[in-house]
Amino acid sequence: MRERSQNVTKTAVSSLDDVSEDTLYDMWTRGEVEDLLDLPYEGLRVEIIGGHIVVSPAPTVAHACILSAISQALTAASMTDPDFPWTSTQVVNLYRRSAPPSCIPDLLVLERDVLDAAGEADTFGLLPDEIEMVVEVTSRSNSEQDRPPTGGRRLANPNKWSGYAEVEIPYYLLVDRSPKEAKTTLYSIPDRSTGAYLHGESWEFGETIQLPEPFNVEIETSRWRPWK
Structure with a gap:
């Protein structure tokens, strides 16, 4: 069996360098970006972050276990x-109808009725105003x-952190x-104008x-470990 690298990250793919961000976003929502990339294997996550294509490997088991612990809580x-x-x-895809972000967070937390409605409608993904909390677990390749x-990169080169704040995910x-x-x-208190969370x-x-209201949930982390 071929060994799969955990460091697969591509940005600004040359074949799409001249494509505008809006066009790139439209291609992503139609599932066309993946078709233009020479990906080494299936199961990679393709996102548009800060106007660049970012390709990430599937998460490790430890990464997935942390997400499961949060879901179980x-x-x-x-x-x-x-x-x-x-x-x-x-x-699940997180998108806006007419503009970025266009990404796939590790975990989305929302009201059960909202998720059920989106599932019944078979939507492309979920919209920022449907989400109460987004969760990311860092990986070595794309932390x-x-x-x-x-270093002043927030506005010049936005990433997921600034993107989530810009669309005001609470x-x-x-x-x-x-x-x-x-x-x-x-992180909380998103500021749309600066693309920043004001509290952490x-x-x-x-x-x-200790997740505060509106969740009021405790999450045990005694088995969580840094990557090796």
């Missing part, structure tokens, strides 16, 4: 409280796409598996995450 809350409205879904931009939960970080941060609260791996 939400499910447990719904089982103890019949009025708990929140549910989650993994690897800079998920973290707050540094909460962004970032699980950073870098050995230098090993922490989870809940962090928990080290091993600490219990």
Whole structure:
């Protein structure tokens, strides 16, 4: 069996360098971008971030286990409280009808009725105003796409962090598996004009995450580990 690299990331693919961001976005929503890329294998995630095509490998098992733990915490809350409205879904397109972002977050948290309605309508994906919280778990190959931009890059070269703030998703939960970080941060108070979240609260791996209202959910992280 051929070994698959965990460092597959392409930006500004040469065959599409002259394509405008709006055209690129339209191609992405029609599923045409993947057809133009020489991808080494199936199962890669193709997104348009900051006007560039970004291709990422499928997540590792440890990455997926963290997402499962977050989903399970939400499910447990719904089982103890019949009025708990929140549910989650993994690897679903997040888009706007006429403009970027055009990405595939690790996990989306939204009201159960909204997800059910989108499923019944068989929509292309979910819209920012349908989402209460987006979750990303960093990977070695593309962690800079998920973290707050540094060195004045937020406006010049936006990434997922700034994109989520720009479309005013209320909460962004970032699980950073870098050995230098090993922490989870809940960002809130998105500022559309600057593409930034104005508040953040962090928990080290091993600490219990306390999601505030409207979730009021605890997430145990004692088994979470940095990447090796």
